[in-house]
Amino acid sequence: MKWDTLEEEPCSVARTVAVIGDRWTLLILRECFLRIRRFDDFQASLGITRHLLADRLKKLVRFGVLRKIPYQDAPKRYEYILTQKGLDLYPIIMSIVHWGNIHMVDARGRPMLHQHKTCGKMFDPVMVCSECGEPLSAKSVHVHPGPGARKSSPVHAKAAERAKAG
Amino acid sequence: MKWDTLEEEPCSVARTVAVIGDRWTLLILRECFLRIRRFDDFQASLGITRHLLADRLKKLVRFGVLRKIPYQDAPKRYEYILTQKGLDLYPIIMSIVHWGNIHMVDARGRPMLHQHKTCGKMFDPVMVCSECGEPLSAKSVHVHPGPGARKSSPVHAKAAERAKAG
């Protein structure tokens, strides 16, 4: 697999992974949602090397996840803020946080708690069906090829057959 | 940052990223949810090098996301199947798919469609508040330090102040 063409794969997971699929990028996005916006603040709070930080920010800007906004003119300085496309990553970050809360906490408990401004309560995120509102699980979902699908893979066909037989 | 201690960071994002935060792992998990279970099937469908595949599978087993189940005795052969901890990654994968569907599709449309067995309809996943059921957005959520929090970071405090001032 060549990572530079991953974003053209006929798969929405692969295309998203092309944008956010590495450790530093996910941690940078966490900081964005915690309202970190400046180069040195990202660097200080993450301990990422400046080289990689510059690289990742550039990439996120190129993909339209972040936008550079000038906050000072002399010398020119920019803040990195989330675009709508970036804000739309929120469910990904929240589901990552939630899985960590459930499966990776130590004895001290959760590092962070979330309060819903709308209803005022502490909450967990729940993923539901847009049509009926019921919570989703892997087993309650059927996958179909869509209009942008590649020709069906023999490997998946074989695996599906085995699953039916065994 | 040292990746080998990332899972002990006082942050649920960091801890989850320690498990799933690289390209290949996310793509391997996609295949798991598409019912791929065997070494050579993962290898063929992803084009990952056998070396890395072995490494990533081992790691996912170590973290309790996958379990090795024998399916044949001579020679001993195993399948890798998702544990409950692994199945619980479903919202992460689905939110990744959904973001790709919205922001990364080309003219041909979505590679895959999802049907909810419970209600029978094609759907999109929606993340809602566990308490009031309303859809969540970054702006409708307040973050509080929890019992497992680290001492509050000066970087975040400074950034929050700037956000209030500016």
Added chain:
DNA sequence: ACATTAAGTTCTATTTTAGAACTGTCAATA
């Protein structure tokens, strides 16, 4: 004149990954 803040860039050493070939077991086939 000198130190500081901010946002990078450049450098070398180390680690990870890619790509291909190789190993070991067993079953089925010629």
Added chain:
DNA sequence: TATTGACAGTTCTAAAATAGAACTTAATGT
């Protein structure tokens, strides 16, 4: 009996990515 093929890895070298530190540029404050 010898050969082929399926399967699940391991081992090897070359290429790429990352870590860690120092350097650059531009302006401000003392």
